[in-house]
Amino acid sequence: MTTKGERTREKILVEARLVFKRKGFGATTINDLLNAAGTTKGNLYFHFADKEAVGLEVLRREQQSFYRFLDQALAGKSPAVGLDNFFRKALEKQSQQGFVGGCLFGNTALETSDTAPVFAGLVQEVFAEWMRKLEQKIASAQVDEQIRTDISAGALAELVVTTIEGGIMQSRLQKSETPLKRSLETLRRVLELKIMTHIEI
Amino acid sequence: MTTKGERTREKILVEARLVFKRKGFGATTINDLLNAAGTTKGNLYFHFADKEAVGLEVLRREQQSFYRFLDQALAGKSPAVGLDNFFRKALEKQSQQGFVGGCLFGNTALETSDTAPVFAGLVQEVFAEWMRKLEQKIASAQVDEQIRTDISAGALAELVVTTIEGGIMQSRLQKSETPLKRSLETLRRVLELKIMTHIEI
Numbered sequence: 514m515t516t517k518g519e520r521t522r523e524k525i526l527v528e529a530r531l532v533f534k535r536k537g538f539g540a541t542t543i544n545d546l547l548n549a550a551g552t553t554k555g556n557l558y559f560h561f562a563d564k565e566a567v568g569l570e571v572l573r574r575e576q577q578s579f580y581r582f583l584d585q586a587l588a589g590k591s592p593a594v595g596l597d598n599f600f601r602k603a604l605e606k607q608s609q610q611g612f613v614g615g616c617l618f619g620n621t622a623l624e625t626s627d628t629a630p631v632f633a634g635l636v637q638e639v640f641a642e643w644m645r646k647l648e649q650k651i652a653s654a655q656v657d658e659q660i661r662t663d664i665s666a667g668a669l670a671e672l673v674v675t676t677i678e679g680g681i682m683q684s685r686l687q688k689s690e691t692p693l694k695r696s697l698e699t700l701r702r703v704l705e706l707k708i709m710t711h712i713e714i
Numbered sequence: 715m716t717t718k719g720e721r722t723r724e725k726i727l728v729e730a731r732l733v734f735k736r737k738g739f740g741a742t743t744i745n746d747l748l749n750a751a752g753t754t755k756g757n758l759y760f761h762f763a764d765k766e767a768v769g770l771e772v773l774r775r776e777q778q779s780f781y782r783f784l785d786q787a788l789a790g791k792s793p794a795v796g797l798d799n800f801f802r803k804a805l806e807k808q809s810q811q812g813f814v815g816g817c818l819f820g821n822t823a824l825e826t827s828d829t830a831p832v833f834a835g836l837v838q839e840v841f842a843e844w845m846r847k848l849e850q851k852i853a854s855a856q857v858d859e860q861i862r863t864d865i866s867a868g869a870l871a872e873l874v875v876t877t878i879e880g881g882i883m884q885s886r887l888q889k890s891e892t893p894l895k896r897s898l899e900t901l902r903r904v905l906e907l908k909i910m911t912h913i914e915i
Contacts (some may be wrong), residue, residue: 537825539741583831613828620824622887624738637887668900675880675897682879683872686823686838694875699869703904 521627522560524625525550530571534614537624538632565629566680572635575617581648582606592650599650600697607681608690610696615685619678629640644670661705669704676700723761726751731772735815739833763874766830773836776818780840783807793851798909800851801898808882809891810837816886820879830873831869845871855907861907870905877901 515523528549532541543564547557562566586602589595607615614620618636626633647670655658660669676696683692716724729750733742744765748758762768790796796832808816815821819837827834845868845905853867861870877897884893 520865535828537738537740537829538827539738540742540829615824619883622883623816623821623824624740626887627736628738628741633887640884640887664900664903668896671884671893671896672877672900672904675884675893676873676876677880678883679876679878681881682820682823683876686827686834686841692872692876695869695872699865699873702865703873 516647518559521550521556525552525557525560525567526571526574529567530575530617531614533568533571534617534620537620538564538629539624540636565631567632567637570618572632576635576639579618580583580642583643586608587650591659592653592657593708596647596654596660596706597648599647600701603677604690604694604697607684608621609691612688612690615681617690620682640674640703647673661708673704675702719760722751722753722757725736725767726753726758726761727772727775730768731776731818732815734769734772735818735821738821739765739830740825747891764866766832770832770836773818773822773833777840781843784844788851793854793858793859794909795908796851797848797855797861797907800848801902804878805891805895806900808894813885813889813891816882817879819880822840841875841885848874874901874905904910 525546527548529541532545532549536545541564543554543557546564546567547554550557557567558636561570582602583599605636611681618639621632622636622640626636644667648666651660651669651673652666655662655666674710677693680696683696684690684694724907726747730742730747733746733750737746742757742765744758747765747768748755749760764772783803785843786795790799807884819840822833823837823841827837848871850866852861855861856863856867861866878894881894881897884897885891886896
């Protein structure tokens with residue numbers, strides 16, 4: 514059973530995530546959080562010490578949800594199919610948000626990495642894990658010779674992550690799918706990702 | 715001759731740029747700007763209507779200085795040498811700042827593009843001009859067959875910009891040259907940029 518207090522806490526976190534993504538962490542005030550969640554100062558401070566505490570919990574939950582996304586998106590009947598799925602689902606995920614808000618980890622990296630070491634640590638962990646999962650999948654696709662093998666899996670994984678974050682930045686700025694979509698298409702070509710299409714039962 | 719008022723205005727803009735880069739625009743207060751510039755509220759409001767007006771003027775000056783950087787960095791005795799210089803100088807520019815502050819246009823794009831249309835418009839203009847200059851240089855290098863020709867110059871230019879912005883993000887987060895340096899190296903390899911080293915008098 515969920516108590517009223519738990520529901521309030523949940524509502525604050527869900528709404529705070531959207532406000533942080535849209536406005537940035539620094540420009541968000543406690544009043545913005547109260548208005549978005551439809552709650553009182555007393556309720557918010559019962560659950561969280563300050564804005565930083567809300568931000569950290571929002572990032573922790575985003576981390577868990579992103580790891581689940583990665584595992585689902587990278588799944589496929591071969592490593593190359595998994596990578597192909599991942600590229601498609603990364604674009605879908607951003608398109609569904611209408612290119613508002615972008616990537617909470619990328620935003621936090623650029624906005625707070627020089628001023629909030631706790632946030633920066635968590636965001637670094639997320640990017641390291643993302644690259645690690647991609648590197649494993651790319652290394653397996655290299656064994657299958659379904660992706661170029663003359664550049665290390667680690668270097669290719671890093672190029673994928675930097676291109677996606679830069680592509681999200683341009684798509685968010687232009688409020689258009691085009692920059693991220695085209696960057697991903699060019700990336701696929703330079704990675705020489707081969708997808709064998711064949712009929713299966 | 716510079717008047718005292720002009721020197722104050724200049725000091726506010728120079729210091730505000732550094733504070734915005736480090737803290738983000740949203741988290742910067744008018745008091746931060748006064749402390750950094752060592753001036754009074756009366757002086758600041760004499761020159762600027764509000765924080766947004768300071769931000770916009772900082773961005774306009776950054777735009778002019780970035781265009782000069784691009785023209786200098788992309789110069790070279792051939793288009794391919796120009797691109798090679800550009801990759802080197804982009805890394806140098808970030809290293810010199812110790813990976814603090816990153817790219818003011820990228821930061822502004824992620825922090826304010828959903829909330830400050832005037833900033834977003836200027837930043838879009840900067841990225842469009844950056845891609846246009848790169849596209850011209852890449853197209854010339856393609857004529858010389860000094861870079862891969864099977865992907866359009868526009869698509870390659872877009873990949874360069876997204877990779878650099880994503881690479882700056884990672885280098886800033888890790889406070890290390892490595893991510894941007896490695897991303898640029900991988901990028902050079904996938905672009906198949908050929909630099910003919912030969913002795914000239």
